[in-house]
Amino acid sequence: MRVGDLDETELLARVVPLMPTEALLGPGDDAALVAAPDGRVVATTDLLVEGRDFRRDWSTGADVGWKAVAQNVADVAAMGARCSGLLIGLGMPADLEVAWVEDFAAGVAAACERFGAVVVGGDLSAASEVLVAVTALGDLAGRAPVLRSGARPGHVVAVAGRLGRSAAGLDLLQRGVPDAPPELLAAHRRPEPPLAAGPAAAEAGASALMDVSDGLLRDAGRLAVASGVSVELSTRTVLGEWIDDLGDPAPVLTGGEDHALLGCFPPGVELPAPFAVVGRVVERGEHGVLVDGRAWTGSTGWDHFSR
Amino acid sequence: MRVGDLDETELLARVVPLMPTEALLGPGDDAALVAAPDGRVVATTDLLVEGRDFRRDWSTGADVGWKAVAQNVADVAAMGARCSGLLIGLGMPADLEVAWVEDFAAGVAAACERFGAVVVGGDLSAASEVLVAVTALGDLAGRAPVLRSGARPGHVVAVAGRLGRSAAGLDLLQRGVPDAPPELLAAHRRPEPPLAAGPAAAEAGASALMDVSDGLLRDAGRLAVASGVSVELSTRTVLGEWIDDLGDPAPVLTGGEDHALLGCFPPGVELPAPFAVVGRVVERGEHGVLVDGRAWTGSTGWDHFSR
Numbered sequence: 001m002r003v004g005d006l007d008e009t010e011l012l013a014r015v016v017p018l019m020p021t022e023a024l025l026g027p028g029d030d031a032a033l034v035a036a037p038d039g040r041v042v043a044t045t046d047l048l049v050e051g052r053d054f055r056r057d058w059s060t061g062a063d064v065g066w067k068a069v070a071q072n073v074a075d076v077a078a079m080g081a082r083c084s085g086l087l088i089g090l091g092m093p094a095d096l097e098v099a100w101v102e103d104f105a106a107g108v109a110a111a112c113e114r115f116g117a118v119v120v121g122g123d124l125s126a127a128s129e130v131l132v133a134v135t136a137l138g139d140l141a142g143r144a145p146v147l148r149s150g151a152r153p154g155h156v157v158a159v160a161g162r163l164g165r166s167a168a169g170l171d172l173l174q175r176g177v178p179d180a181p182p183e184l185l186a187a188h189r190r191p192e193p194p195l196a197a198g199p200a201a202a203e204a205g206a207s208a209l210m211d212v213s214d215g216l217l218r219d220a221g222r223l224a225v226a227s228g229v230s231v232e233l234s235t236r237t238v239l240g241e242w243i244d245d246l247g248d249p250a251p252v253l254t255g256g257e258d259h260a261l262l263g264c265f266p267p268g269v270e271l272p273a274p275f276a277v278v279g280r281v282v283e284r285g286e287h288g289v290l291v292d293g294r295a296w297t298g299s300t301g302w303d304h305f306s307r
Numbered sequence: 308m309r310v311g312d313l314d315e316t317e318l319l320a321r322v323v324p325l326m327p328t329e330a331l332l333g334p335g336d337d338a339a340l341v342a343a344p345d346g347r348v349v350a351t352t353d354l355l356v357e358g359r360d361f362r363r364d365w366s367t368g369a370d371v372g373w374k375a376v377a378q379n380v381a382d383v384a385a386m387g388a389r390c391s392g393l394l395i396g397l398g399m400p401a402d403l404e405v406a407w408v409e410d411f412a413a414g415v416a417a418a419c420e421r422f423g424a425v426v427v428g429g430d431l432s433a434a435s436e437v438l439v440a441v442t443a444l445g446d447l448a449g450r451a452p453v454l455r456s457g458a459r460p461g462h463v464v465a466v467a468g469r470l471g472r473s474a475a476g477l478d479l480l481q482r483g484v485p486d487a488p489p490e491l492l493a494a495h496r497r498p499e500p501p502l503a504a505g506p507a508a509a510e511a512g513a514s515a516l517m518d519v520s521d522g523l524l525r526d527a528g529r530l531a532v533a534s535g536v537s538v539e540l541s542t543r544t545v546l547g548e549w550i551d552d553l554g555d556p557a558p559v560l561t562g563g564e565d566h567a568l569l570g571c572f573p574p575g576v577e578l579p580a581p582f583a584v585v586g587r588v589v590e591r592g593e594h595g596v597l598v599d600g601r602a603w604t605g606s607t608g609w610d611h612f613s614r
Contacts, residue, residue: 024347028533029454030385030518031351031445036343040331044338045394045442047432078337087352089440125354133396133440135352138338147336211337226335 003101004094008124014098018105020112023085023120032120034085034137041084042138042145044075050130058173061100063189064132065107067257071213072136073115074193074259078211080146080202081138082195085120086112088134091127104132115195143202146209151227151264155207157279158271160197160261162187163216163238167255193259200272201263208264215254216278217289217296219262224288227264232290233279250298253291310408311401315431321405325412327419330392330427339427341392341444348391349445349452351382357437365480368407370496371439372414374564378520379443380422381500381566385518387453387509388445389502392427393419395441398434411439422502450509453516458534458571462514464586465578467504467568469494470523470545474562500566507579508570515571522561523585524596524603526569531595534571539597540586557605560598 003011016027025033034041046068048054054064073083088108092101112118117136151157169188172180193211201209208227212219216238220231235249264281265271287295310318323334332340341348353375355361361371380390395415399408419425424443458464476495479487500518508516515534519526523545527538542556571588572578594602 025452025454029452029456030382030516031349031388031443031452033386033447033452034348034350035346036348037346039342039344039346041341041343041348041444042338043341043392043394043428043442043444045396045428045430045440047396047398047430047434047438047440049398049432049434049438051435052433075337079340081338085350087350087442089352089354091354091356091438121350121352123352123354125356126359127354127356127438128358128436129434131354131356131398131434131438133352133354135350135394135442136338137348137350137444140340145332145336145338145340147332149336209337 001098002094003092003096003098006098011101011124015101015105018102019109019119021120022118026120027122032085034120036139038140038142040140042076042079042081042140043135044072045133045135046072048132056130059189061103062107062110065104066111066190068132068134069108069111069115069117070191070193071259072134073117073195074211076136076138077193077195077198078209078261079138080143080198080209081140082199083115083117083136084139085137086117086134088119088122088132089125090122091125091131093128094126096130146202146206148208148210148223148226151208151223151229151281153229153281153283155264155266155281156277157231157233157281158263158265158275159278160263160275161194161258163212163258163260164252164255166191166257167251187258191257191259194261194274197261197272197275201261201275204265204272205269206263206265210262212258212260212262214256216262217253221288223262228284229281230283230285230288230290231279232282232293235292238278253296254299308405309401310399310403310405313405318408318431322408322412325409326416326426328427329425333427334429339392341427343446345447345449347447349383349386349388349447350442351379352440352442353379355439363437366496368410369414369417372411373418373497375439375441376415376418376422376424377498377500378566379441380424380502381518383443383445384500384502384505385516385568386445386447387450387505387516388447389506390422390424390443391446392444393424393441395426395429395439396432397429398432398438400435401433403437453509453513455515455517455530455533458515458530458536458588460536460588460590462571462573462588463584464538464540464588465570465572465582465584467570467582468501468565470519470565470567471559471562473498473564474558494565498564498566501568501581504568504579504582508568508582511572511579512576513570513572517569519565519567519569521563523569524560528595530569535591536588537590537592537595537597538586539589539600542599545585560603561606
């Protein structure tokens with residue numbers, strides 16, 4: 001059965017019950033109602049487009065649903081917050097199998113269970129390619145949000161989560177490598193952002209925090225610009241901690257979509273697990289990011305339009 | 308200049324400053340922070356896809372930006388709330404003119420000014436067609452949300468705003484009518500939902516409220532199902548009030564996208580302007596909606612997949 005064989009009401013009746021939808025008021029009315037107990041709400045949105053952000057021959061519907069949730073809850077965690085609700089827009093061609101949509105919803109549900117999230121609303125639309133628009137809401141529990149702009153010279157730079165795994169998995173898919181390591185393919189298809197590290201970093205007194213979605217170098221560069229500082233990274237610490245099995249540092253430094261957290265902490269702060277030091281913050285210099293004391297001359301990560 | 312000539316940072320630097328972005332924390336970090344003063348937040352999302360929801364030869368970028376905002380703030384109003392923030396995802400082909408994106412942002416800004424909204428976040432992505440994903444957040448100011456499910460037999464049914472104008476404008480564009488009435492084309496391109504009527508209905512004690520996005524009959528049918536009632540509409544009141552200049556009742560009863568508000572009120576409630584009575588709520592019968600005492604046998608409005 002294909003999407004075009006059902007009307008919107010019938011399609012919603014099939015997929016909404018597959019997902020956890022508890023909220024003050026969930027799907028079914030003109031809008032949802034979500035608790036915002038401290039009088040503020042964190043909000044972030046992402047678009048995923050078939051052929052750009054995923055391929056249906058490389059990822060199942062469930063993989064796409066998982067990833068759409070994971071990358072948005074990671075953005076919420078990167079403010080130091082916990083996700084309080086998701087809104088999911090899904091555009092699809094009329095000839096898409098309904099089974100794919102049900103699988104997508106199952107992936108959303110699995111990620112919701114893993115990350116402690118619920119779906120409060122959404123929208124369906126026809127489109128010529130599959131596209132997913134997710135908005136995540138979050139609760140800071142009274143804490144101040146941790147911005148990108150608070151890093152100061154002398155602070156340590158640390159990463160929670162793994163780097164380069166998603167890019168390595170994508171590379172294996174692109175090259176069609178047989179018997180590719182399943183854990184690298186899984187890292188691309190179903191990233192596991194270390195969500196609890198976000199609120200933990202906020203509690204510990206992190207001065208800056210962000211999601212590493214476009215590669216460590218590119219995102220550290222953004223943090224450096226926002227904070228008016230430079231960041232010195234050490235490949236020994238970055239590489240030593242995460243990917244002994246990959247020789248080339250480039251995927252670790254530039255690969256996106258692992259949704260690790262990049263945090264800066266004032267001196268003397270005990271880093272919450274699983275943060276590990278990867279560098280330090282220095283006065284703003286000619287380059288926003290230095291790798292082992294030098295400017296990086298390779299590619300710097302993902303950009304939607306320039307590659 | 309085309310979108311593909313710029314990287315994401317450059318494109319954001321061009322369009323973000325065109326829009327009002329005041330919030331506790333607006334665009335630029337991993338997520339926004341929006342005030343939710345009564346401890347709850349209303350949230351709704353919509354996808355607009357080129358070729359389905361708009362055509363670039365019939366609507367300017369500014370028209371598309373306006374409409375994307377209008378239909379989402381209408382959903383917030385339909386809960387009885389006021390918009391507290393918008394998140395806007397924009398997908399586009401690399402060969403799209405940057406001027407179109409700037410025009411889109413100007414249309415978003417114009418609608419924000421008209422409707423009292425601000426943009427707090429968003430996302431850009433490459434796509435093979437232009438697509439817009441808007442999430443609107445809203446504040447109920449301590450009121451209970453007005454749902455679709457509260458209508459009871461004996462309540463009056465009323466509409467605020469005009470009906471059938473957007474569909475009439477779309478029909479003129481589809482038929483290529485020269486010298487079409489500009490106000491009908493404008494109704495299609497830049498709908499003007501009667502936003503203030505939402506909170507006013509909530510204050511007045513409306514028992515049910517919803518946005519008329521897919522046509523009065525279809526949306527009244529949804530309200531009837533949600534409330535477990537039937538709705539009797541009178542074409543004399545519906546037509547007499549709004550479109551003396553259109554003879555056929557079908558566009559008024561089935562045309563979508565005007566984003567009028569459909570409300571039900573207990574007997575004796577003084578209707579807030581501009582609500583006007585169009586019918587009454589009765590015990591649930593064989594048909595969810597009756598028109599002049601009979602079941603409607605024509606088409607019932609917009610469905611994304613079945614037409």
